[in-house]
Amino acid sequence: MKERYQDLKMKECQTILSPEGRQIFAQRKIDVEPVFGQIKVCLGYKRCNLRGKRQVRIDMGLVLITNNFLKYNKKTTQN
Template sequence: EKLSEEETATIYRQRKIDVEPVFGFLKANLGFTRFSVRGKAKVENEIGLALMAVNLRKYAVRG
């Protein structure tokens, strides 16, 4: 019932544009499919490094 509401549909549509491409890029182009550490703090560090790599690649391409 909640998923069929217009407001919820709008949020999910926007999420596909904002969030999903970044994780798709991590998986497809950088081969990032699993974390290699355990613990919240270590996982936060690892995803931070992975997202930094994505941003650096974007920056390098724009040149």
Template structure:
């Protein structure tokens, strides 16, 4: 059952049913598998290595500025690591 392509989806399917159907297809599984290797390790490193677990400021403007600083710190750390090679 895991390796069989699902049949066509009905026209009255809910968004949740459409997403479940998409994840059962080969293409959908391949795209979803990319999540494991692209972005999510960066968030784990930001949490564990940089120690960033919660925002200190309130409001969209404050959070945006704080997130920009965290991303800049990540990028500088990455550049420094790559330059050593």
């Protein structure tokens, strides 16, 4: 297990250090996804309250719908 882990770790390191890997990794610094930060800070949602894929999808769907409604409400009240 440790040898396989070390092999995968070395392969990943080589991928990141390649020119293409550096370009992709540099792009990650630019493409920030603020939605998750907004959900954590504004809604106070830090973890799912349910277990199982189906329940987590429902729970996350409700959180995302709430976030979209808040954005929509903010947009309509500004106009």
